Structures are given as C-alpha cells and as structure tokens.
Amino acid sequence: MSRATLSRDAIVDTTIRLIREHGADALTMRGLGQALGTDPTAVYRHFRDKAELLRAVSERLLGTVTIGLPDGHEWRPAVVELCRRLRRALLEQPRLATALQFGPPLQPSEFAITEELLRRFCAAGLDIGAAALAYHSVIELTVGSAAIDAAMHSMSDRERSQQYTRWRSVYAALDPAEYPETVAASAAMYRGTAEDRFVHALGRLLDGLVPTR
Amino acid sequence: MSRATLSRDAIVDTTIRLIREHGADALTMRGLGQALGTDPTAVYRHFRDKAELLRAVSERLLGTVTIGLPDGHEWRPAVVELCRRLRRALLEQPRLATALQFGPPLQPSEFAITEELLRRFCAAGLDIGAAALAYHSVIELTVGSAAIDAAMHSMSDRERSQQYTRWRSVYAALDPAEYPETVAASAAMYRGTAEDRFVHALGRLLDGLVPTR
DNA sequence: ACGATGTCGTCAACACTGTTGACAACGGCG
DNA sequence: CGCCGTTGTCAACAGTGTTGACGACATCGT
Numbered sequence: 001m002s003r004a005t006l007s008r009d010a011i012v013d014t015t016i017r018l019i020r021e022h023g024a025d026a027l028t029m030r031g032l033g034q035a036l037g038t039d040p041t042a043v044y045r046h047f048r049d050k051a052e053l054l055r056a057v058s059e060r061l062l063g064t065v066t067i068g069l070p071d072g073h074e075w076r077p078a079v080v081e082l083c084r085r086l087r088r089a090l091l092e093q094p095r096l097a098t099a100l101q102f103g104p105p106l107q108p109s110e111f112a113i114t115e116e117l118l119r120r121f122c123a124a125g126l127d128i129g130a131a132a133l134a135y136h137s138v139i140e141l142t143v144g145s146a147a148i149d150a151a152m153h154s155m156s157d158r159e160r161s162q163q164y165t166r167w168r169s170v171y172a173a174l175d176p177a178e179y180p181e182t183v184a185a186s187a188a189m190y191r192g193t194a195e196d197r198f199v200h201a202l203g204r205l206l207d208g209l210v211p212t213r
Numbered sequence: 214m215s216r217a218t219l220s221r222d223a224i225v226d227t228t229i230r231l232i233r234e235h236g237a238d239a240l241t242m243r244g245l246g247q248a249l250g251t252d253p254t255a256v257y258r259h260f261r262d263k264a265e266l267l268r269a270v271s272e273r274l275l276g277t278v279t280i281g282l283p284d285g286h287e288w289r290p291a292v293v294e295l296c297r298r299l300r301r302a303l304l305e306q307p308r309l310a311t312a313l314q315f316g317p318p319l320q321p322s323e324f325a326i327t328e329e330l331l332r333r334f335c336a337a338g339l340d341i342g343a344a345a346l347a348y349h350s351v352i353e354l355t356v357g358s359a360a361i362d363a364a365m366h367s368m369s370d371r372e373r374s375q376q377y378t379r380w381r382s383v384y385a386a387l388d389p390a391e392y393p394e395t396v397a398a399s400a401a402m403y404r405g406t407a408e409d410r411f412v413h414a415l416g417r418l419l420d421g422l423v424p425t426r
Numbered sequence: 427a428c429g430a431t432g433t434c435g436t437c438a439a440c441a442c443t444g445t446t447g448a449c450a451a452c453g454g455c456g
Numbered sequence: 457c458g459c460c461g462t463t464g465t466c467a468a469c470a471g472t473g474t475t476g477a478c479g480a481c482a483t484c485g486t
Binding site: 219251259 | 465
Binding site for chain 2: 436444
C-alpha cells in the first residue's frame with residue numbers, strides 16, 4: 001500500500017470518472033478514497049468539504065463549454081452550440097444545476113459562459129437589457145432540459161429507448177374520455193432524443209427572443 | 214405523551230409545512246416524527262419509504278396546478294397561468310423536478326397537467342405533433358426556472374434583493390477588458406423578480422412555438 | 427549536514443441519516 | 457370474552473460527511 005500522493009486535479013479527475021460510471025448520487029467520500037487508493041479523509045487535505053470538491057468538478061466541466069466556439073459573425077449557431085455543450089456538462093452532474101445559485105464565489109467558467117452569450121445576443125442586434133433577458137431565458141431552458149433528462153442520462157441507449165416506449169404506452173393506455181389529447185399525442189411524446197427536443201425548444205425560444213424584423 | 218394517530222394526509226400536511234419552513238434539504242424523518250409528535254418510524258406504517266412520501270407530497274402540490282384555470286377559448290393566458298402555478302409548485306420542492314423522471318408510476322396530477330397543456334396548444338392551432346413538442350419545450354423552461362430559483366426561494370424578500378444586488382456588483386466588478394458585455398449588462402442582470410423573468414422567457418418561447426400566421 | 431517546520435496520508439471516532447425487526451398497546455370482529 | 461390486525465415505540469444497523477490526534481515524509485534555513 002504505497003502512500004499515493006494526491007493533488008486537486010487528480011482528485012477531480014477520478015471524481016468525474018466515478019460520477020460518469022456510477023452516477024452523481026452514488027458518489028461517496030469513502031468510495032472516492034478507495035478509487036484513489038488512499039484513506040477517504042485524505043481528500044480533506046485538498047478540499048474543505050464535499051461541496052467545494054463538487055464546485056471544482058463543475059468548474060472543470062463548465063470550462064470546456066466556451067472553448068473553440070465557432071467564431072464567425074453568425075450568432076445563432078454559436079449560441080446553439082454553446083447551449084448544447086452547457087447542457088451536456090450539466091447532465092454529468094445533476095446537482096450542478098442548483099449549485100449554480102451558491103452566491104458570489106462564482107466560478108470563472110460561469111463568467112465566460114455569461115460573457116459569450118451576452119456577446120452573441122448583442123451581435124444579434126439586441127440592446128443590453130434585452131440581451132440580459134435573453135441570457136436568463138436561455139439558461140433557464142438549458143438547465144431545465146438537463147434536469148429533466150438527468151435521470152435518463154445514466155441509462156444505456158437501449159434502456160432509454162425502452163423507457164421512452166414504456167412511457168408512451170402509459171400515455172396511450174389512459175382513458176380517452178378523460179385525457180383525449182394525451183392519448184392522441186402519445187405516439188408523438190418523447191419522440192427522438194432528448195437533445196433533439198432541447199434543440200427544437202431552443203430554436204423556438206431564439207425565434208421569439210430575436211425577432212427577424 | 215398521547216399516542217397520536219396518523220394518516221397519510223396528516224403526514225403529508227406537516228411534511229409540506231416543514232419543507233416550507235426549513236427547506237426540502239432540511240427534511241429528515243426524525244424531524245418529521247418530532248413535528249408529528251410521534252416516533253419517527255411511525256411514518257413507515259403509512260409510506261414504504263421517504264421516496265414514496267415525497268411522491269405523495271409532489272402529488273399534493275401538483276394537484277393544485279390545473280384546478281380553476283381560466284376556461285375561455287384564449288389559449289395563451291391559460292398556458293401562462295398553468296406554467297406559473299407549476300413553477301410555484303416545483304419551487305416548493307426542488308427535488309420534485311428530478312423526481313418527475315421516476316418512470317411509469319406517474320401521478321394522476323401530472324397527467325392532468327399534460328392533458329391541459331396539449332389541449333391548449335391544439336386549441337392554438339398546432340397539430341398534435343407540434344403540440345407534443347411545445348409541451349416538452351414549455352415544461353423544460355418551467356423546470357429550469359424553478360431549479361435556478363430554488364435556492365433563492367427560501368430566503369426573505371429582503372435577503373433575496375440583497376443577494377441580487379451583490380450578484381450585480383460582482384458582475385460589475387469584473388475586468389472590463391475580459392468581460393465587456395457582462396460589465397455593461399451588470400445593471401440589467403437579475404432585474405425584477407425571478408417570476409417576471411420566467412414569464413418573459415415563456416412569452417418569447419410561446420411566440421416562437423405558435424407563429425402568428 | 428542537520429534539526430525545525432509544515433504538509434499530507436492514516437486511523438478512530440462522532441453526529442447524523444434512512445431503514446428494519448421485535449415488541450406492545452389499542453380497537454374492531456366473531 | 458378472546459383473537460387478530462393495525463400501528464406507535466424502541467433499539468439497532470449500515471451508511472454518510474466530517475473532525476482531531478498522530479506520525480511519516482519532504483523541504484528549507486542555518
């Protein structure tokens with residue numbers, strides 16, 4: 001049992017790996033210690049508590065969102081791509097959605113995301129106030145899509161499609177007298193991937209936010 | 214120490230009260246038992262586990278969403294009002310957002326919400342497939358707005374506005390060279406109430422979802 | 427070169443969580 | 457009356473995040 005030496009980066013690495021493999025809820029300090037090959041409490045030499053560790057994890061995940069974005073003067077593909085990436089990052093860590101509201105020790109990567117979105121909306125012709133509103137709107141949609149899809153995200157493609165099918169059949173089996181539209185729409189519910197549905201919703205939201213004069 | 218007799222309804226009542234007073238995270242079975250004046254484990258005679266109790270809580274909260282909705286042939290005010298109510302219900306129990314994805318023992322009140330939204334979208338002239346997409350879009354936005362606002366919701370009005378102000382000053386204090394738009398928009402960020410911002414976003418989303426031919 | 431200093435992994439323990447099984451008091455039924 | 461199922465009580469278990477004392481190690485100043 002060699003005395004492995006840790007670092008913040010190494011801890012964040014295996015934390016993300018564990019979350020990817022077993023889900024965020026299954027992340028435990030003891031399990032983390034075992035995966036690191038050290039005593040669980042060794043992590044506390046590098047992070048004050050679990051919350052700070054998770055903040056570092058979110059910072060790592062959010063850091064990849066804004067890099068290498070398409071840089072043309074077309075605002076819309078850039079916004080869509082940024083939101084897709086943000087959604088994927090949020091999906092990796094469901095609690096991250098609520099952790100966004102932790103008050104003014106904000107993460108640098110969050111500032112980068114905010115700046116990028118505001119810049120694109122201004123480039124689209126919105127004044128600064130409308131850009132701020134658009135920013136809030138887009139973030140809310142993205143967070144919501146990630147939150148709803150979070151539970152399904154840990155399943156395999158096969159399981160997920162099975163789940164969607166089961167879902168649809170539940171809708172289809174409702175009493176047509178009480179839920180006529182739901183029964184009629186059952187085949188169309190949860191169609192395609194969750195990301196497809198999100199991109200569609202985002203497109204309609206952008207249509208409404210940036211009127212094509 | 215009189216042997217108080219419980220019921221599912223009474224347990225759900227005080228559970229909601231505790232969540233309202235101390236937040237959902239602070240809800241513990243021992244605390245619940247104390248508030249009920251019984252042994253904590255007595256709750257397990259009425260609910261299999263904490264998850265089932267929370268499902269009953271969400272069913273109770275979601276049940277109020279669809280009742281007494283404005284019933285004219287104008288679809289838009291009805292959709293907005295329903296989403297506002299849904300958002301408020303979700304705010305009361307943050308975990309409820311993710312709990313929505315718990316698979317086919319769905320709650321009756323969820324079906325009622327789905328049916329109502331689909332009906333209104335069909336009344337707005339959408340075909341059934343577009344109505345399903347609109348349903349998903351609107352739900353995602355509502356859940357996201359609730360999730361983001363959840364942390365602030367437990368604070369008093371005074372605390373909340375202080376928090377918003379602090380937030381804005383953090384944005385304003387950023388390096389203008391690196392984050393020009395954010396600094397410029399700082400005064401416009403988090404303006405008004407969170408519900409105002411949500412209603413605005415929902416309006417723009419509906420504009421995009423239901424084109425005015 | 428060597429002792430001091432501070433970093434960092436280890437171990438035991440604490441307070442807390444949800445949950446279970448044995449026990450007993452109670453009320454309704456034959 | 458006597459039985460029995462319902463339901464509150466109690467002790468206990470496994471698991472969680474976290475803390476403080478301990479000790480090995482590397483680094484640094486003289």
